[in-house]
Amino acid sequence: MPIRRLRRRDLPVDTVALARYLIGKTVVHDSAEGRLSGRIVETEAYLPDDAACHAYRGPTPRNGSLFLERGRAYVYIIYGRYTMLNVAGGEKGTGTGVLIRALEPLEGIDIIQRNRAGLRVTELTRGPGRLAQALHITKGHDGIDLCFDPSLWLGSAMRAPGKVGSSVRIGLTVEAHRILRFYERGNRFVSGPRSLSPA
DNA sequence: CGGCTGATGATCT
DNA sequence: GATCATCAGCCGG
Numbered sequence: 001m002p003i004r005r006l007r008r009r010d011l012p013v014d015t016v017a018l019a020r021y022l023i024g025k026t027v028v029h030d031s032a033e034g035r036l037s038g039r040i041v042e043t044e045a046y047l048p049d050d051a052a053c054h055a056y057r058g059p060t061p062r063n064g065s066l067f068l069e070r071g072r073a074y075v076y077i078i079y080g081r082y083t084m085l086n087v088a089g090g091e092k093g094t095g096t097g098v099l100i101r102a103l104e105p106l107e108g109i110d111i112i113q114r115n116r117a118g119l120r121v122t123e124l125t126r127g128p129g130r131l132a133q134a135l136h137i138t139k140g141h142d143g144i145d146l147c148f149d150p151s152l153w154l155g156s157a158m159r160a161p162g163k164v165g166s167s168v169r170i171g172l173t174v175e176a177h178r179i180l181r182f183y184e185r186g187n188r189f190v191s192g193p194r195s196l197s198p199a
Numbered sequence: 200c201g202g203c204t205g206a207t208g209a210t211c212t
Numbered sequence: 213g214a215t216c217a218t219c220a221g222c223c224g225g
Contacts, residue, residue, distance in 0.1 A: 080208030082218050
């Protein structure tokens with residue numbers, strides 16, 4: 001299966017549908033060191049009526065990318081050190097998106113490991129902070145168009161996704177009951193406690 | 200494996 | 213000044 005760039009019209013407008021759609025798809029970073037890529041195995045949806053969504057209280061300098069057309073990257077830093085990659089969703093101006101929570105490494109694992117000595121392969125891209133570090137994604141990518149950017153982009157599935165499970169989202173203190181997290185069942189690169197992600 | 204905790208700085212009020 | 217869409221390290225079972 002050759003990889004193909006996802007077009008904007010491929011992306012479902014509904015954010016929950018987008019979060020499910022992205023399972024199995026590919027994140028590609030054609031970096032100066034070579035191609036770094038991974039298969040998306042876990043996502044979370046953040047909705048307009050959702051107090052956990054960064055856009056919930058309206059636009060600010062940080063969250064502006066969530067209000068762009070779907071397929072734009074929303075990249076921000078949490079806890080002063082971890083970078084989070086999101087895909088903006090919905091119609092332009094809505095303020096909604098999907099957090100990429102875990103990847104299965106595809107290409108560039110040697111480059112990734114060179115910078116993360118001592119970490120097991122399964123730890124490299126398990127979790128949103130880790131995957132951004134592994135693929136060398138930085139706040140400089142905030143706002144770029146993942147449907148057109150030459151360096152960071154979304155690709156078609158290299159392998160068809162397995163069954164998709166769902167659960168509450170991880171790490172939230174508000175809206176903690178909503179079932180808006182999606183993951184590929186049985187995939188060992190999925191983050192969080194095993195009890196949240198039954199095969 | 201699961202649970203707990205401290206680190207750490209950008210962001211917003 | 214408070215709040216975090218997290219993680220690594222450490223400990224117990």
